Amino acid sequence: MEKKTGLIFFPAFDWAISPTHPEREERLLYTRDQIFEEGVMDLPQIREYAPRLASLHDIARVHFCVPRVQSQVTEAHLIAAGSALQLGDAVVSGDIKNGFAMVRPPGHHAMRTVHGNRGFCNINNEAVLVDYLRRRHGLKRIAIIDSDVHHGDGTQDIFYHDPDVLFISFHQDGRTIFPGTGFSHELGGPQAYGTTLNVPMPPGIGDETLEYIVDNLIVPVIKDFKPDFIINSAGQDNHYSDPLGSMRFTARGYADFTRKLNPDMAVLEGGYAIETALPYLNLAIILALARLDYSYVLEPDYWPGRFTENAERASKVHRTVDYLRDVWEKRNSADIDNIFGKGDFYQRKKFIYYDTDYIEEEQIEKVKKCSNCIGYLLIESRGERGYRAPVRILAVTVPFAACEACQQEAYDAYHQAKKKEQYDYVYMQDKSLDTCLNYERDKNHEWSTEG
């Protein structure tokens, strides 16, 4: 018998950011009604799993939570991330052919450094999954395709310098929607040029153009990249009825995309048309993953031919796709020094706004342009909440297959920073040894976790 599709449905009916926030108890209520009424969990092609909690170390492996992991996560976050890990285990072990973590809260806006909640996210569920799969199951290359209407800036941030993680996001043009990033020139750092690809779409784009992006960019690039594992960051707010987005995708369009992408796992992200879209979208995506007929799934107010593409806007997207395809094909012959400048380090300065928690972060991120490994990262960050003194941190990341020199330099940087007055917290995230350190100046104490 063919393997089943694994589902974890975790609607967190007892968790909300605030009573009237879009991330509230009600969000997956009607989705629950629809998939339970359809009897989806009884289908022989489906296997339902129980959620589990991710460990604090699973989080620390990915994020620098300020001041520490416990202060940024609630149990709901650990369950959402843990559910992704649970299904990831089941896919890798071959118990199921693919999985869908329909979980709240979402995560794709959570960056490597976490001072608070932004874009309804604290913890990046997909990134936690990626590093878990690499650490625990020894996977090497992973592709993340983000289908949320908002740019997956958190995921992009975390893997911007990692050539083993391909990140492709299509989303509404950042000039018209949160978080205001995700333009086609954001292509990855000097050590990972071309493994970040962004397709900004003008408002009003529909299924037809989505199909063009899938056929001409996503599918061929993935074929080239040869990932060990494909993750769909399954935001559902490109739907025509979404209150936050302005796109015109349908349930059918999302299902076609899922069928063609054929991901190993999908993880629910945004989507706030909780009545008019989510029940139908989630059902269609489940059926597509299980390779069942989804042609009977129809939104009540949709009829074929309801939307026609605006030719001018569509052709704009076509041009972006063609440009990115070109970048992808020529990525290995690109003149990196010309693009990123010469020197031992590449450095960029970032201003990050946490819309949910009203925090402003200033960050300097440096990556070692090492020719023996992908290089270690140094992050200096200052988070400011209006009413209290800013928090300053220094954080160091050692990648999975770090060379000896990078490891040495990274630890030197960590220990030196511990001696400097200006940092309240100093972090070390050593993926090669799966060890995380967290130093707090006021208490002159260092905590460590190991996998």
Next chain:
Amino acid sequence: MLFIGIDVGGTFTDAVLLDRGCVRASAKVQTKEDLLSSLLEALDKAMKGVSGDLVERVVLSTTMITNLIVEKKYDPVGLLLIPGPGLSHQHYQFNTGTYIIPGAMDYRGREIIPLRREQMENAIMDLADDGYKNVAVVGKFSSRNNRHEKEVAARLRWNYPDCQVEMGHQVAGQLNFPRRVVSTMLTCATREKYEYFVDSVITALSQRGIDAPVFILKADGGTLPLPCSTRVPIETIFSGPAASTLGVQALTPPGETSVVVDIGGTTTDLALILSGSPLLASKGAAIDDYLTHVRALAVKSVPVGGDSIVERVGKEIIIYSERLGPPYCQGGPMPTPTDALRVLGLTRLGDKDRAREAMDSLGAPLGMSPGEAANKVCNLVIDTISAEIQLMFTQWEQEPAYRVWEVLEKRKERPSTVVGVGGGAAGFISQIAATLGAYPVIPPYAPVANAIGAAVALPTLEVTLRVDTEQGYYSIEEEGFQEALDDANFTEQQALDLASKWLGKRADKYGLNQRIEDVEIIRREVFNMVRNWVTTGKIYDIHVQTPRGILGHIGAGGEIK
């Protein structure tokens, strides 16, 4: 103060007479084709010398409906379905005439596709042409809005007044359309025969001077007054395992975590009692490959028993799930686990020499003595059952959870006792218990634990209330009841009161004049509905029940009230 419990099982019918927490009499007779006569035979034996008017209460548990369904001895039922969009209609295969009518409601009970009258007429005509007299009318989300179902049923009754019609929202209000279809179909299929059975039981009891209230045991271990049970015949399926489980609950000290192992001739039934209460299954029972909405205890049937045949295949000894007659030591054709027990001196059934002969035939080609072969066979049975018990616990731990507190509350529990009931129990229980690191228990009256379970079972009533203040209506899942509610400021407390009121109403309806003082709240959820940043309404989801329990514990010194 006499209580009677009767369990009509597949092989035996057992009856007990309880007198203030003591078993005063018990009886065991072979179950015959005619279930009613077996039931009365056991009753008469247990009641010998006792006057009927002393009896306080009678509880029955019977395989009547289970048999009807498994043996497909019911009239065919035609299905008029209103599934609307969603899953492909190809999924709706129920091995009977199925007629799809276009129309749809959504999850909030809003009509999204009106009923297509002409196609409805055609479907009804086709169904009648195909000769169906029993019809189930079921719509997707009919428990949120039953209008389409009612309209189709009314039209059907108008055209064909002789049809027996069941509507989905009245049979199963829970979410899950395919299970609602099955539950409605099976209710429709069995109701007439069940009504006849109930009438016969009531007549027979009154002829014996018993006019005490009569109850029937349900799969979830609760009871219903027999006359009212005709509304929900399928709730009586699988009451046998529920009876054994309650029996063990009554025969062991309160609060224990135990596994109930009922080893019969061809199957072993397993059930879990967690901290003193029997575990309910998270999903409805499955019968004859159909998934239903029937609430049931979490029981598992393992196809191994005392009469299962054992064979040598190459260098392996294998147990099969079939039975080819009695064990070899009792004149049967093939070696069985019972023969192994006989050789090891763990049972006195049958002829010892024949048992040795059976084990020798298995063991000799492998160079094993009869004793060694017997050991091997016993270990196979023990390992199979122990593994299934472990699996049951793991499955319970891995049941889905939809709330943060549920995930955090997940616990790991292992049995402190393994309780054996049923014929084959004695030989295997101590070793199964040893494998699981628990104490073996074979309680007194183990052979009639099922009838004791029936005797101590209590009525249970539940109410699931869903209020949608924005749509302005509420519904009671168990009653298929839907009514307008015109109060935008309806509070959570009002919702709880409304649920309790309905619990009382249901108690009256079922003639359970128990006072509904103790209302257990199983779930109370409030969903704020926010549209464009303004709260536009609330959805309350409230589930209450009367406390679950049993009359009392046997031989515990306490008195059964």
